[in-house]
Amino acid sequence: xxxxxxxxxxxxxxxxxxxxxxxxxxxxxxxxxxxxxxxxxxxxxxxxxxxxxxxxxxxxxxxxxxxxxxxxxxxxxxxxxxxxxxxxxxxxxxxxxxxxxxxxxxxxxxxxxxxxxxxxxxxxxxxxxxxxxxxxxxxxxxxxxxxxxxxxxxxxxxxxxxxxxxxxxxxxxxxxxxxxxxxxxxxxxxxxxxxxxxxxxxxxxxxxxxxxxxxxxxxxxxxxxxxxxxxxxxxxxxxxxxxxxxxxxxxxxxxxxxxxxxx
Amino acid sequence: xxxxxxxxxxxxxxxxxxxxxxxxxxxxxxxxxxxxxxxxxxxxxxxxxxxxxxxxxxxxxxxxxxxxxxxxxxxxxxxxxxxxxxxxxxxxxxxxxxxxxxxxxxxxxxxxxxxxxxxxxxxxxxxxxxxxxxxxxxxxxxxxxxxxxxxxxxxxxxxxxxxxxxxxxxxxxxxxx
Numbered sequence: 526x527x528x529x530x531x532x533x534x535x536x537x538x539x540x541x542x543x544x545x546x547x548x549x550x551x552x553x554x555x556x557x558x559x560x561x562x563x564x565x566x567x568x569x570x571x572x573x574x575x576x577x578x579x580x581x582x583x584x585x586x587x588x589x590x591x592x593x594x595x596x597x598x599x600x601x602x603x604x605x606x607x608x609x610x611x612x613x614x615x616x617x618x619x620x621x622x623x624x625x626x627x628x629x630x631x632x633x634x635x636x637x638x639x640x641x642x643x644x645x646x647x648x649x650x651x652x653x654x655x656x657x658x659x660x661x662x663x664x665x666x667x668x669x670x671x672x673x674x675x676x677x678x679x680x681x682x683x684x685x686x687x688x689x690x691x692x693x694x695x696x697x698x699x700x701x702x703x704x705x706x707x708x709x710x711x712x713x714x715x716x717x718x719x720x721x722x723x724x725x726x727x728x729x730x731x732x733x734x735x736x737x738x739x740x741x742x743x744x745x746x747x748x749x750x751x752x753x754x755x756x757x758x759x760x761x762x763x764x765x766x767x768x769x770x771x772x773x774x775x776x777x778x779x780x781x782x783x784x785x786x787x788x
Numbered sequence: 789x790x791x792x793x794x795x796x797x798x799x800x801x802x803x804x805x806x807x808x809x810x811x812x813x814x815x816x817x818x819x820x821x822x823x824x825x826x827x828x829x830x831x832x833x834x835x836x837x838x839x840x841x842x843x844x845x846x847x848x849x850x851x852x853x854x855x856x857x858x859x860x861x862x863x864x865x866x867x868x869x870x871x872x873x874x875x876x877x878x879x880x881x882x883x884x885x886x887x888x889x890x891x892x893x894x895x896x897x898x899x900x901x902x903x904x905x906x907x908x909x910x911x912x913x914x915x916x917x918x919x920x921x922x923x924x925x926x927x928x929x930x931x932x933x934x935x936x937x938x939x940x941x942x943x944x945x946x947x948x949x950x951x952x953x954x955x956x957x958x959x960x961x962x963x964x965x
Contacts, residue, residue: 537956538949542871543927543934567856570890572960574863576928577818578902578909580825585816589834593812593841597805677903684900697790699900712900714790747810748790750899 529562530555536562536569584670587663672752676701676708685764687713687785693768694718696746698783700764702728707757709738712750715783717743718768724782725773728755729763738764740773761787793897794853801849808845815859816841818902819866826870826929836869860890871931893963905963912962920955923948 530536530552538544539552556563676682687698696715702708711726718724723742727735739753763786768779791799791810799807816837823833840862844851851858865888896902913921919941926932926940934952938945 532953534953534956534960537960538934538952541924541927541952541956542931543937543952545933545935564891567889567891568893570864570888571857571860571892572956572963573928574860574867574890574892575905575909575959575963576924577822577863577867578906579913579925580821580929582817582906583821583824585820585834585837586830589838590809590812590816593838594805594809596838596842597808597845673899677907699898701900712898746790748898 528555529559533565536566537573539566540569540573582670582674584666587659587666669752672708673710675706676703676710676752679703679706681705683761683787685785685787687764687766687783689783690781693780693782696766696783698766698785700726700785702761702764704760705757707755707759708752709755710750710752711739711741712748714746714748715743715766716746721771722768722779723771723773724766725769725777725779727765727767727777728759728761729765731760731762735765735777737773737775740769742771763787790897793858797848797851797853797858800845808841811844811858812841814897815862818859818896819862822863823866823870826867826874826931832873833870836866836873839869840866855891856889857892857896859896860892861888864888864890867928875931908963909959912959915962916955916958919943920951920958923951924955924959927952 535544535548535552539549544552552566556566682701682703685700685702687696687700689695689697694716696713698711698713698715701710701712709726709728715724723740725740726738728738729735736755736759738755739751741749741751743749763784765777765781765785766783767777768782769777770779791807793811793814796807796811800811819837819840820833823836824830827833827836843865844862851861868888894901894905896905913924916924923937923941926937932940934945934948937943937952938948941948943951
C-alpha cells in the first residue's frame with residue numbers, strides 16, 4: 526500500500542488482530558513509513574485496549590504481588606518449600622564396644638531427629654500463622670471489593686469532586702456516596718497535614734450537623750482510596766475535609782481544606 | 789501530589805521496587821479482569837499478570853510516556869500474551885515498548901476513572917446490535933480474525949468486516965474525551 530488506508534477503522538481492525546494476509550501487510554508496510562498513520566494506529570491500539578473493560582471485574586490473588594516482588598529481588602518466584610534434612614553425623618567411637626557402636630549412633634540419630642522435628646514443628650506453626658493471616662487479608666480484600674462493586678453498580682451513587690480552599694494544603698479528592706446504602710468511598714490525594722493535626726472527612730447533610738466519615742493522616746501525597754460505612758438514609762448536600770487536632774474531633778472545629786457540593 | 793505513571797516509571801528505572809508495586813496496585817485489577825475473561829484460567833492469567841509487570845521492571849528505561857500510555861501498553865502486551873497462550877501460538881513477537889505504543893483517550897490513573905470508563909465501555913457495547921457486539925468480542929477476547937469469525941458465525945466475510953468497522957466506530961465516537 527502506498528496510500529493511506531481507505532477506512533480509518535482499518536487501524537482498529539489491525540489493532541484488534543482481525544486483519545489477515547494482504548490487508549494486514551498493507552497496514553504494516555504503510556505505517557512503517559507514515560508517521561501520521563503510525564500515530565493513528567497507536568490511537569487505535571488504545572481504543573481497542575479499552576475493550577478490556579468489557580470483561581467482568583476480577584481481583585488478582587495477593588500471592589501474585591508477593592511473587593512479583595520476590596522475583597524483583599532475585600528470590601524464588603514460587604513459595605519455597607525446602608524442608609531441612611537431618612544429616613546423620615558419623616558415630617563416635619569413644620565408648621568402645623559393640624553396644625556403643627549401635628546405641629551411640631542411635632542416640633545421636635534420635636537426638637537429631639528430635640531437633641529436626643522440633644524445628645519442623647516451629648516452621649509449620651509459623652507457616653500456619655502466616656497462612657491464617659493471608660487468608661484473613663484475602664477475606665478483607667474480598668469484602669472490600671464486594672463493597673466497592675456494590676457502590677459502583679448502584680444507579681443512585683453520586684460522585685462529588687472536592688476542590689481545595691484558597692490558602693489551604695493542595696489536593697484533589699473525589700467522593701462516591703450512596704445515601705441508601707450509607708457507603709462512602711474516598712479516592713484522591715492531599716498534602717500531608719502538620720504533625721499535630723489530622724484531616725477529617727465530613728458528610729454535610731441536608732439537615733442537621735456534619736457527620737464524620739473518617740480521620741486520616743496521609744504520610745505522603747500519594748493517591749489513596751478507602752471506604753467507610755455511615756448511617757443509612759442521610760441525604761448529603763456537601764462533603765468537606767477539615768484540619769483537626771490529631772485524632773479528629775466530634776464536630777468540625779478547624780478550617781476547611783477541601784469542599785465539594787452535591788449539586 | 790499523586791505520583792503519575794511517568795514519575796513512577798522514572799523511579800522503576802532507578803530500581804525502586806515500591807514504584808512497581810504502586811503501578812501494580814493501580815493496574816493489576818484491570819489486567820486481571822481482561823486476562824481471566826480471555827483465558828478462563830485463573831492460574832494462567834496470574835502467570836501472565838506477573839510476567840507483564842516483570843517485563844515492565846526489565847524494560848522501563850525504554851518507555852517513552854510522550855508517545856503512549858502505560859496502561860495502554862500493559863493491556864496490549866497482556867492481551868497479546870493471553871491470546872498467544874489461548875491459541876497455542878508462540879509468544880507474540882515484537883513486544884518492545886515502542887512497537888506496542890497505545891494512546892488512550894483518557895487517563896486511568898485513579899480507581900474512579902477506571903470505573904467510569906468501565907461504565908462507558910459497557911454502555912457502548914450494550915447499545916450495539918447483538919451481532920456487532922458478538923463479532924467485537926470474538927475478535928478481542930478470542931483473538932479471531934475476520935475469516936475465523938465468519939466461519940464461526942456462518943456470516944459472510946463482508947458482513948463480519950462491516951460489523952467490526954461499525955462497532956469500532958461507535959466505540960470511538962462514545963469514548964471521545
